[in-house]
Amino acid sequence: MENIRIQDDLYNYVNGAWLETTVIPNDRPTTGGFADLDVDVEKTMRAELEDMIAKNTYPNDCLKNACKLYSAAIDVKRRKREGIRPALPALKRIEKLNTVADLNRHLKDFALDGMPLPFSFSIEPDMKNTDAKLLYLQGPSTILPDTTYYKPEMEQQKTALLGMWQNMVKAVLAKTRLSEEEQNAYIADAIAFDAVIAGIVKSSEEWSEYTKVYNIISMRKAVSALKPLKFSKLCKDLFGEAPAKLSIADPRFLDNFGKLFNEDTFVQYKHWAYINLLLSCCSLLSEELRDLGSSYRRALTGVAQMPCVEKFAYRLAAGTYSEPMGIYYGDKYFGQAAKADVVEMVKEIIETYKTRVAKNDFLDPATKDKAVLKLSTMKIKMGYPDKAEAIYDKLVFDENASLLTIVSTLQRIKREDDNAKFYAPVDHNKWAMPGHMVNACYDPTSNDITFPAAILQAPFYSIKQTRSQNLGGIGAVIGHEISHAFDNNGAAYDEHGNMNNWWTKKDRANFKAKTKAMIKEFEGIVLPAGPVNATLTVSENIADNGGMAVTLDIMSRMKGASFEEYFVNWAKVWCMKAKPEYEQLLLNVDVHGPHILRANMPPRNFPQWYDTFGVTKKDKMYIAPNKRVVIW
Ligand SMILES: [Zn+2]
Numbered sequence: 282m283e284n285i286r287i288q289d290d291l292y293n294y295v296n297g298a299w300l301e302t303t304v305i306p307n308d309r310p311t312t313g314g315f316a317d318l319d320v321d322v323e324k325t326m327r328a329e330l331e332d333m334i335a336k337n338t339y340p341n342d343c344l345k346n347a348c349k350l351y352s353a354a355i356d357v358k359r360r361k362r363e364g365i366r367p368a369l370p371a372l373k374r375i376e377k378l379n380t381v382a383d384l385n386r387h388l389k390d391f392a393l394d395g396m397p398l399p400f401s402f403s404i405e406p407d408m409k410n411t412d413a414k415l416l417y418l419q420g421p422s423t424i425l426p427d428t429t430y431y432k433p434e435m436e437q438q439k440t441a442l443l444g445m446w447q448n449m450v451k452a453v454l455a456k457t458r459l460s461e462e463e464q465n466a467y468i469a470d471a472i473a474f475d476a477v478i479a480g481i482v483k484s485s486e487e488w489s490e491y492t493k494v495y496n497i498i499s500m501r502k503a504v505s506a507l508k509p510l511k512f513s514k515l516c517k518d519l520f521g522e523a524p525a526k527l528s529i530a531d532p533r534f535l536d537n538f539g540k541l542f543n544e545d546t547f548v549q550y551k552h553w554a555y556i557n558l559l560l561s562c563c564s565l566l567s568e569e570l571r572d573l574g575s576s577y578r579r580a581l582t583g584v585a586q587m588p589c590v591e592k593f594a595y596r597l598a599a600g601t602y603s604e605p606m607g608i609y610y611g612d613k614y615f616g617q618a619a620k621a622d623v624v625e626m627v628k629e630i631i632e633t634y635k636t637r638v639a640k641n642d643f644l645d646p647a648t649k650d651k652a653v654l655k656l657s658t659m660k661i662k663m664g665y666p667d668k669a670e671a672i673y674d675k676l677v678f679d680e681n682a683s684l685l686t687i688v689s690t691l692q693r694i695k696r697e698d699d700n701a702k703f704y705a706p707v708d709h710n711k712w713a714m715p716g717h718m719v720n721a722c723y724d725p726t727s728n729d730i731t732f733p734a735a736i737l738q739a740p741f742y743s744i745k746q747t748r749s750q751n752l753g754g755i756g757a758v759i760g761h762e763i764s765h766a767f768d769n770n771g772a773a774y775d776e777h778g779n780m781n782n783w784w785t786k787k788d789r790a791n792f793k794a795k796t797k798a799m800i801k802e803f804e805g806i807v808l809p810a811g812p813v814n815a816t817l818t819v820s821e822n823i824a825d826n827g828g829m830a831v832t833l834d835i836m837s838r839m840k841g842a843s844f845e846e847y848f849v850n851w852a853k854v855w856c857m858k859a860k861p862e863y864e865q866l867l868l869n870v871d872v873h874g875p876h877i878l879r880a881n882m883p884p885r886n887f888p889q890w891y892d893t894f895g896v897t898k899k900d901k902m903y904i905a906p907n908k909r910v911v912i913w
């Protein structure tokens with residue numbers, strides 16, 4: 282590793298020694314950077330819950346319930362004793378279905394209980410009127426991680442993965458009362474049903490253009506396409522009244538629904554649903570079933586061992602009571618001083634962004650004004666919310682029930698609550714991420730950015746780090762999230778979060794050309810795990826580039842700025858070692874590029890990179906000035 286020069290490979294220069302010696306834990310697909318912070322948060326919060334339980338004192342009822350759920354989940358003896366039994370009533374509900382009419386009779390409860398249906402839907406803001414909600418309809422997910430795996434050129438991988446899936450299902454079905462013959466028939470039917478789904482639903486690359494999920498159709502049209510299912514009645518049962526219109530997120534799916542689901546394919550559906558339901562229950566049954574039921578996913582991500590029962594119990598509790606947990610974490614571990622400091626940084630970055638937009642050379646003044654307006658109205662959610670949403674108070678359960686029953690009950694309460702609010706205005710104060718999550722996001726339909734407390738730590742951010750380091754860490758990430766307001770997707774939404782074209786034709790064409798240039802910059806790159814999909818990752822690559830542009834701008838005006846510290850910390854935050862299987866999976870499904878590219882691609886577009894390290898034509902991290910891409 283000593284031979285690596287920063288001019289050739291920033292990522293390995295900074296992280297190489299670590300990458301060589303670090304071992305990925307057996308129960309995780311990655312280690313380093315984000316994953317390390319996540320492990321720390323998990324350790325901290327798990328100890329907190331265990332402490333509350335030991336002392337039998339709780340800061341509030343929500344955390345008391347979270348602790349109760351944690352205790353129910355770590356009770357392995359009880360789960361072992363019960364075996365598959367807690368799942369039998371739900372499986373029976375599927376077994377009892379003989380015709381489509383039977384399913385129609387139970388459709389409402391199937392939807393409320395999250396039973397597998399031949400379609401799925403979500404309630405999201407109406408992209409053209411984001412104060413109101415809209416139903417977005419789409420197909421079920423496929424067994425393989427993406428539709429591309431079903432293409433002839435992926436035949437080998439497809440066979441291998443489906444084989445692994447079948448082995449898992451066989452082992453799980455053996456725990457039921459089905460005969461071996463029935464088990465085989467169920468599996469064959471599920472695979473046949475899945476093959477049809479794979480042929481009619483979107484790929485990850487198609488989903489990455491999220492403006493394309495907005496395709497308004499009338500309820501009448503949806504009802505006719507979803508026949509023989511009684512969709513309008515289902516909506517009436519769930520929302521009190523069926524909406525007049527909805528969005529079909531995946532039009533190809535709806536057009537072909539008749540091919541997937543009809544009286545003739547009903548048995549296939551039934552067996553597919555049976556297996557899917559059973560698999561979704563596994564993690565809440567015995568440890569043996571939790572292990573079996575996660576084997577396919579683990580094979581896909583290269584994880585040898587499932588997380589221990591304490592980690593599993595913690596994740597279940599933290600996921601179910603996420604907002605109260607995040608508030609507790611934020612309150613205790615993220616100080617007000619740090620919050621004020623980071624908010625200041627965000628404001629400065631937004632102001633700098635405005636100046637950059639005003640100076641930019643490919644937009645008309647009217648379009649620039651609109652972009653600046655979008656920046657001026659952008660809302661900042663920093664750390665954690667003041668108060669958890671009311672729904673968390675409603676998440677109560679009977680401690681004597683099985684873990685599966687407890688979780689099913691809680692999920693149904695959540696769904697009922699969401700459905701009851703279908704006609705209520707969108708709550709833009711809602712937080713997209715809880716305080717203990719190591720992540721950040723931009724929401725185009727609210728025009729807001731969220732930075733949970735958990736990401737506001739070193740190497741991203743620390744009061745103890747230099748300002749240059751913080752700008753190369755959290756600063757560039759803040760700039761990244763802001764840039765999502767202006768990436769190839771975000772650019773379609775206005776300052777209120779409505780999908781609304783605020784661009785002139787000419788500006789739009791210029792922007793498209795720049796987007797293409799960004800795709801070109803990543804095209805043809807092949808890593809040891811496989812080729813990079815430049816189209817799938819373009820919005821994230823635009824955001825990384827924008828985040829770097831705006832923070833380098835601040836650095837250039839800053840007294841005592843160290844560009845070396847900036848770039849080194851930038852490379853540090855992307856430090857990650859992953860299982861090869863997981864790297865392959867991400868290349869196929871993740872809109873984010875591989876970390877080595879996130880570290881090494883953006884710098885080479887900026888003069889500061891060349892000036893700081895004397896990078897020239899002879900170095901690997903050089904690109905000719907006319908090929909450099911800077912959009913924002
Ligand atoms: Zn992003």
